[in-house]
Amino acid sequence: MKKKYVYFFGGGKAEGNGKMKSLLGGKGAGLAEMSRIGLPVPPGFTITTEVCAAYYKRGRKYPPQLKAEVEANLRKLEKLTGKKLGSIKNPLLVSVRSGAAISMPGMMDTILNLGLNDKSVEALGSLTKNLRFAWDSYRRFIQMFGDVVMNVPHAKFEHELEEIKREIASRRGISRAQKLKQEELNRAVPDTDLGVEDLKNLVNRYKKIFHKATGRSFPQDPQEQLWLAIGAVFGSWNNERAIAYRQINEIKGLLGTAVNVQTMVFGNMGDDSGTGVGFTRNPSTGENKLYGEFLMNAQGEDVVAGIRTPLPLERLKKENVRVYNQLQQVRRKLEKHYRDMQDFEFTIEKGKLYMLQTRTGKRTAQAAVKIAVDMVKEKLINEKEAILRIEPKQIDQLLHPMFDSKEENRASSEGKVFSRAGLPASPGAAVGQVVFSAEEAEAWKKKGRQVILCRIETSPEDIKGMNAAEGILTVRGGMTSHAAVVARGMGKCCVAGAGDIVIEEAKRMMKSGDKVVKEGDWVSLNGSRGIVYIGKISLVPPQLSGPFATVMKWADKFRKLGVRTNADTPYDAAVAVKFGAEGVGLCRTEHMFFSGRRIVSFRKMILAAPKFRALSETLKRGGDSEEKKELEEELKKQKKQLDEALAELLPLQREDFEGIFTALKGRPCTIRLLDPPLHEFLPHDEEGQKELAKSMGLTWQEVKDTVDSLKELNPMLGHRGCRLGISYPQITAMQTRAIIEAALNVAKKKVKVKPEIMVPLVGNVKELKLQKEVILNTIEEVKKEKHIKKLPFSVAVGTMIEVPRAAVTADEIAQEAEFFSFGTNDLTQMGCGFSRDDAGKFLQEYVDLGIYDTDPFQSLDTQGVGRLIETACRLGRKGRPNLKLGICGEHGGDPKSILFCHKVGLNYVSCSPYRVPIARLAAAGANIKSR
């Protein structure tokens, strides 16, 4: 069978269809599909990608039968349109466009208005009654054709245009016309100031340039124009730009590009012409109603340029009810066919509607949810499809108060933007008065004011101030900086790393460019976009009922992955449960130590513990007896202080756990034992140290010595995690006791409890074994003291998998662990060798260069760190078949990472409370996709 090289579309039919992307390219297939379903597409034909392949195979020559096929299709096109290429009465004008199976924006060559020549331009002028438009189209065609097809330098045409403008300026008596800078010239004489005669003049000059550069006249024969244009498009497939693009984006295995030849239509042929864009439903609210705007007697560019204000589509009913009704039909047809909300572009040429393009329409989260639910009701799609229609990340918008969009737009247009340089670190919006310290934030809050806490960066000491604030703004730090992580955990709006802001804390003010904000001034933060506004913008509350609730119900029905939350307080746990969390996957006990009296006792412990340990070591090694006695005395003293501190901490921790257990009502709660290096809890500045020394009855030197002795060159890889528990088993014992006693107290009140104790930073099974011993011994002690034979609840002991060594020895570790929870933040740090605190310096560059697709701290590096996780899952389940597997890093709330977690068979993901709905939706999507 002879190969078919050209596919016709138009007149409610098409030889191709939407699935033939590899043969017709994306654009060609799309035009064919629209034609097939009876949309009024300007007719045309597509030359296949196989021709492109054959063209290169034959040394840049076409297959013999191509010419005949193109001519036959051209005749068909002329017949269908009633126009004729090169006609001096009703000339057919066409566009010639490339289009491969995979979109390659920027490498595509496009020629518009093909078919114009010295004669047809006049015909076009008469037909449109707009000579200026005709000649402008012609001069643009020459320039485009010269540039794209014949390689005439673009700049030469631009130079002539400039010359003409200078002449006009001179004519107008503008002094120094010849010396005006480019920009000044364009201001003085815009393109629209060129009249018909100027344009005719310009066409002549362009023709001369064309002749000089190519050695031939500008081709007047439209057939010749067409073949030259087709050749140029095929040639563009292998230009340097395109080859580089395919290499960089690893696009392989394509035959080549197709060429689309399509009738030009014009919306500026008079008052019965027009152009517009539309959506089949409201993309902002989701309302099931035609939505869009249009302009009569205009081209697409006019809508974009914003010179004239477009009208809402409703108004078309008045202007042209026939076309309006036709659009309503189109809307129904599109939705029925594509089974999704579509956007589209249309042109009305002399009262006739043409559809130029349609795509799946972008929409707000609110619209996405409403449309998905409505379409299920309308039986257009089923529940599973509905879930896949909603981008999980997007629904974050629904969980927080947002700005009233009209007010926000107004603030933006009125120059109220203070900074756009920040990162959208924690979504939502917040309005408040500016303060520059955590203490102020607390104090103002107590006085009943709303505040925005503005800091260069935040540290754990700022937690209470952050909690008091409506929103947080930082100048330094990325998406995973302290401010960002804590704010997301709190569900609080945060803009982080707004590097163009300079905070002068002493002066209680901040600057950005020439704008100044002082303490007490009102600002508004958009944490979903990273923008800071001066002044107040009204908030719209989140909407969690209605369609949102329906979608979440469906998500729970279809997901296999459990969804837990990272929560350190009863409040967080309660919020997360409200959002559908099935338990706590990570309760960081250290965060508890920062509030209230805890920090005092905790610091007391830290000041005693290292000394106690050092003394024990020294004594173990022996020494003369005089010295020994002194050391023993000192040891006793430190032990007493340590024991006292632990005894003070015990009831406080117990109380914390009681609150969380109560909030969880029997849902499991994974509690991580103390993790961060001790120095993080001590002040590093002289003032803070002196204060601490005073309150502890120590000298400044003593405090300073302890702080110094705890300093580390690479704290990330230092004395932290279970290494602390191994050096100070007392701490592990105290924390275990607090957990078990709390669980007993809550159980007494007939509330179910399910504690899971998690040992952090295990790299070697023996670490876990030793810590488990302490945990189990402590549990036995508590039982003995309370005369309990069997606890009225089960206690699981497990570990984080966050050290690469743990991942590759997971079979051994599973012997001791009842569950694994992947700490993917640290696993990424150690696996990739990136310090999260420092990698910002080069990670953006790495993403730009394509070394990583995305920041591996935001979306799991499934290719690398993922391999470690897969290995750990495989080995872990080998070591213990019923091992429970979860993830509790930041990635637990990232949809792409959740897909991976589903694939490797984790039991659950855990994420910050406000990400729980996202995770539920993503988990459902992952399961639906993977079936």
Next chain:
Amino acid sequence: MKKKYVYFFGGGKAEGNGKMKSLLGGKGAGLAEMSRIGLPVPPGFTITTEVCAAYYKRGRKYPPQLKAEVEANLRKLEKLTGKKLGSIKNPLLVSVRSGAAISMPGMMDTILNLGLNDKSVEALGSLTKNLRFAWDSYRRFIQMFGDVVMNVPHAKFEHELEEIKREIASRRGISRAQKLKQEELNRAVPDTDLGVEDLKNLVNRYKKIFHKATGRSFPQDPQEQLWLAIGAVFGSWNNERAIAYRQINEIKGLLGTAVNVQTMVFGNMGDDSGTGVGFTRNPSTGENKLYGEFLMNAQGEDVVAGIRTPLPLERLKKENVRVYNQLQQVRRKLEKHYRDMQDFEFTIEKGKLYMLQTRTGKRTAQAAVKIAVDMVKEKLINEKEAILRIEPKQIDQLLHPMFDSKEENRASSEGKVFSRAGLPASPGAAVGQVVFSAEEAEAWKKKGRQVILCRIETSPEDIKGMNAAEGILTVRGGMTSHAAVVARGMGKCCVAGAGDIVIEEAKRMMKSGDKVVKEGDWVSLNGSRGIVYIGKISLVPPQLSGPFATVMKWADKFRKLGVRTNADTPYDAAVAVKFGAEGVGLCRTEHMFFSGRRIVSFRKMILAAPKFRALSETLKRGGDSEEKKELEEELKKQKKQLDEALAELLPLQREDFEGIFTALKGRPCTIRLLDPPLHEFLPHDEEGQKELAKSMGLTWQEVKDTVDSLKELNPMLGHRGCRLGISYPQITAMQTRAIIEAALNVAKKKVKVKPEIMVPLVGNVKELKLQKEVILNTIEEVKKEKHIKKLPFSVAVGTMIEVPRAAVTADEIAQEAEFFSFGTNDLTQMGCGFSRDDAGKFLQEYVDLGIYDTDPFQSLDTQGVGRLIETACRLGRKGRPNLKLGICGEHGGDPKSILFCHKVGLNYVSCSPYRVPIARLAAAGANIKSR
């Protein structure tokens, strides 16, 4: 067939043999073996481990036939010795000892002198003509029996002994006798002051204690004593101590312990008795001659106690030529049987020689090498066995000058030790005058003096001073501190981390305890033992010819692993080649930057590069045109400075490489591109920064800003390795150019070259791809400039595998890498999550607790990091079958790690020059063992 429960040994025969360890335990099998080969072993019998198993299986009851078997063997023993258990004329005394298949020191229960009672003690007194000895033996027996067999608290016996001593002290008129402290009492009345009557008195009191504690009299029937003792030994198998020991050491699958009942012999039965220890060859020099010492009329304890000075064995020829000749026969028999140098213990009882024990003898490196070579000559062993006889680590001693051992001993006994607290950081010995700064070291050296550089710790800026010094002493830092690593690289003696020394640099002195050393004072360092002496000790030069050369020749014959060296200078490379290195496995280019003018140019580069990069980034992002122009100006300036600095560095680097290539004479040379973070090259103190600013024509603030901008929280995981090359491709290009131009220059002189370019810290194949592009493009540039079509040598491009992500994606990385070199230092840091700079705080604890067998930075963690290496090897060879694999971390010189490298199939190891012979020997051993 009935099971045999008791095995007899003695009289030149034995029912068991040396291979029956699982049945007879280690000790029982050894005694049987010695008897079998005709050595005069005091006869006895062994009750098997199967009895122990049966004993527990039957609920702590013996199998029925045991009693009869033991009695039969006892009769046999009495017959052979002519003595009788409980006899009042010639009593048989026995020891009862445990002994499992695997030695469990500390859990073994031992009872000596069993058979003594109120009557036989008198007989022993008469026979030995030493009543005191007899009664002392008796009282010790009661105490031991009471403690071990009957659980009478040890302290009670000790208390009675103390009481008697106080009575003696009172008798002697010592005032406050009742109030003397324990130590004072022991000084006033040593054990030896107790007379026969005192001891008789003590025996009576001990019996009372025994009765009071056990409710029964001390058993006078030796049969009863024996069965109680056997029961105690079997019981000790499952005491808490033993169970814990087996758990900790993971000893599994043993049946139980055996019980050895053996005739007691006494060397203190008069002048025809004696005791001694010997070696079949000289353990110090290896000379093939009987060596050892003895004491007549003495027990083993007397030799150990050092009260009398033992005589050299040669003297025994005079004292008792018959026994001396007998010992010569024993020596020959032992060597013929065990085919190795043995040590042994013997006792002469009334002119009769008894062999009590023999083991493989410990020996110095020198002796080990000589003995191995001699034994091959003597056809006792073959070459392969000879290699396995030498502990590779030990031979390090032979490569460096060492102290004359007599002089060192004298210095030690004369109180010349200044510090013992240091680590043996780099082996050998050094003598010199103390200086406290690198500058002084250089200055004094120039004046022709020998100096020892003493620093709190060293930094890269001290390199020249270290090079000028004979040896290096530091107060802080471990085996992998800067001082230790650099000194080992230089083959220079170093004692590191001598924490008891306080250096007061300003006063030009240091203290340790009450000893003071001032600048210019002479000290001597023993870097193999970590000791510092005050004064001069003579040095003995290393001996690399003779037996050492022979062993090395054999090693090369049997090894499969290649051995390369880590060398950064032509000198190091030459030293390593002399030691047998087959190439350079790691040439760290950054070390080159510290010498001479290089550091100036290098710093110039660092001061320009980050600014250049930041400006480029800013410009890429756009901005208003006014600002843009300014930035572009600044960019030009920085680019100029950067280019200038690189242009200055190029010839210097080229020169370095030329030197190394020349020294290697065609051996391959793996050159690692710039690795450490840039801030390491800049001064961090104000003074240094100001100086630098001045020399660069910058303000202090400018320098400080750059230093600050380069600071990192976790530099280990920061902007370093290939991440620098990706941010600053100019540096990669300059280094590549220097390598290729140097290789061309050397090749011109008809010297072969084989450069291998290594990209460090790759975690993702795309990093390597990008860097390789820069490298290959630069090579093409050089070729074009020099009009060369094909380089006259091959250039391989490969990578370090030191990031866990690289190990688990090695298949991908191998697509771009021609070789892998495992950077096990960093791989351990990231794999285990240990910062080498900080982990010292807890790693010792970890080793003590058995979490790791050894410090994973000293010996490869084969169980964990090893899994990453195995994975990388497997995946790497999957990606590229002919991939070359090597290791260049510190582990490359560690024998245990080398065994692992052999097993996983690496092609070569690379280590510091002075470790090359060790590696050669270890590699041969690994291959021989694995066959």
